[in-house]
Amino acid sequence: MKNSKYSLGSQNENEDETSDEFPEVDHIGLYTLGMYFILSTPLILSAARGLGYVFTTAPVSYRCLAKECENPGDTTLHPLWLPNAVPYTDGKPATCSRFTVQNVTDSCLTTVFTNDTEPCDAWVYDPEEITILNEWDLTCDNNLWKLTLPGTINNFGQFLGLTLCGHLSDKYGRRNLLVVATLMSSIFGLIRSFSFNYWMFITFEFLDAFSGSAVYSAAFVLGMELVGPKKRALASILTCTMYIVFVVFLGLFAMWFRSWRVLLRIFYTAGLFALFLPFIVPDSVRWLLSKKRIEEAEAVLRKIAAGNKIEISEKSILLIRNWKNKNHDKVDTTNPPDVSAVRQVIGNRTVLIRLIICTYCWVANVFVYYGLSLGSIYVPGDKYINFILVSLVEIPALFVAWILADYLGRKPTLSLTFFLSGIFCIITIFIPADWGYLPLIVFLCGKFCITTAYHLIYMYTTEMFPTSLRHSLLGLCSMVGRIGSMSAPQTPLLAHYMKSLPFILYGVMGISASFLSLSFPETLGIKLPDTVCEAAKIGEARKKERSDSRVI
Structure with missing residues (x-):
């Protein structure tokens, strides 16, 4: 589907032009690939922060x-x-x-x-092996809550941090937030590795999660805005692939060193390389334009074109000039910059309902995803190998997400993978543990499907909401989704009362999210909306096109 079919919210030809994509960002050359490689550095930290507690609190014989x-x-x-x-x-x-x-x-x-x-x-x-269990004698059932608490505290810290990171990113820039968040998280993580008691460990677990909550989403949005709509699925895959690679490395290093202190020091030291990011990575053209920093946007665009060894097009020069004229001649009254994201969304019923459903899908997705990730160390066998396998299954899930998102569309792929993840989780309940590798295979299938949905919903969320609020609303959805990840570490406690209860919850939430996601508009091949009105009209444009085709 061509982008030119959809100039949502445009009132005249001039506005159509200014809302088109720049050809330079539709080309992935050496410069763009280099930027993605550099942006992967903070993801090392994100992997350690997001799932490191699997090994720092792991059970020890x-x-x-x-x-x-x-x-x-x-x-x-x-x-x-x-x-x-x-x-x-x-x-x-x-x-x-x-x-x-x-x-x-x-x-x-x-x-x-x-x-x-x-x-x-x-x-x-x-x-x-050394974890906090044998470091501070956190043994027996009366101390089990101390082993599940760090995972919940970690995600609670991210929950609170995400209330700020979207606003800060949209106000001060994706790059600036990425650098500050990465450095703060690295410092707190290194201090945590020197904890001398449990409560110091918990305190810096929270501070690390709170300060580092913006790392992944800032890197993701910055990466998505480096390219045009034709390459957004590929951009999403590149970012997520690097994250998975570092999660696998987390399992490998944990298996090799088997010391929670050494593990933290290795990963958090790597995060200090974020000091060099401001000198290498530019901010996004879209964000600079939304802040009326036209000259800087033009300079970045020229840098991208030169780095990819292509000439900056006349079309891009014209679009930049149109942006200049647009910003000098009139004030954008559609999305006043001082109006909060909440007021803008509440004022549009279509976008509000979409946001509410989106937040539930995030809760379901994150709960099942983290529940299965954490549950891998309790599957019979070597816990390190199990964790690595459960992580590796995400790589083919990435490519399936990429292929199906562009072939079937975002909506049917998301709904299907949600549904299948729920079904596989429920099937797991009825498979005896002594049936060879079958329980593990079904477990991996469930993780495969929910991972596919996880990658899709990140990309889908960025495509359904406008530029000025994109990171704010992505942050909001991710923040509410932390309800799921805060709950997931407690599922081992639920299993003490009813062994199948966690998988019943995974199945119900996956299937319900599948049906609710059918209400989303299809965003395959459209340009990213710049205003709330454009975002609301995505679905209307699709319906109108289908209606016109029936008439013809």
Whole structure:
């Protein structure tokens, strides 16, 4: 579908021209690819911040310390005498209770212990890995909440941070926010790696998440606005691919070092390279134009053209001049810059309903996505390998999202993947755990589908809302979506009451989001709307086109 078919909200030929895309940003050359590679640097930090708590709070094998049988400074996890000292259930030693002692001797025979049990007061841990569990003795059921709390605190920090980052990005620029957020997150993350107690760890988990909440969305929007509508799906795939690669590296480094402190220091040190971003990455042409910084926008456009080894077109020069005339001759009364995003959206019923449905879809998507990501370490097998596999399955999901989004359209692809993710989650409930690899395969299929939906909804959200509010509303949707990610870390607690309950919730939310997303307008091939009115008319233009085709 050609872009020229849709000049939404235009009143005359001059405005049609100014709302067209610049040819230079429709071309992905060496310069554009280089910018995407550089923009991937903050995503290293985003991966560590977003999912690092999977490993910093990961379960570690442990048992009770039997002081009568061993020296606390010289222990092994599974000594031969252990069945005499602690009760076993299903072939596994108890982790929080031990047999009481009746006779203290030099040996650890059965006669030393009674059949009565008592709570443990010290533990022996797997020496091969260090998480906050064995760092601060967060053992047994009464401390389980301390292991799930960091994930919720992390996402709560992002929830609060996202209330500001969209506004700051639209006001001060995507690049400036990206640099500041990355540096602040890096500093707090490095301080957290030196935590000397649990509450210091929790405090800096929150500060890291709050300050770094803008990193991914700012990089994503900046990347999307570097290109035209023909390349937006590809731009989305490039950004998301780099994020997935760094999540896989997170699993690989966690498996290699097996120390939560070392892991944090490696990833957060990399984030300090954001110091160099202002000297390399320009702000987006669209944002500069929306702020009437015409000369800077023209300079960036010329830089893009030169870097991609193409000539700046006469059309682009004309569009820049039209922007100059437009901004000198009249004031844009459609979207006054001092009117809040909330007032603008509330004033347009179509966009308001779209936003409400969009926020629910985000909650459902994020809840299922993070729930399955976190659940990977509880699937039978090596938790590191499981996490890496669950992350790797996102790569083919990216390409499927890219192909189907441009072939079938955004709406049917999003609805289908939401629906299938819910179905696979429900099917998982009915598959016995001893059916070989089938439970894992179905689990991976569910993650594949929800990942496809996740990538689509990011791109879809940026296409349904206007330039002046794009990052604000993307931030709002992402912020509300954090309700899902705040809830996801608590699903291991739900499983204690009903093992299948998490997957029932995943299925219901995925299927309901599937049907609600059918109300969205199709945005395949259209130009990004610049005003609220243009955003509202996306669906109307599609309906009118279909109506005209029927008449013909």
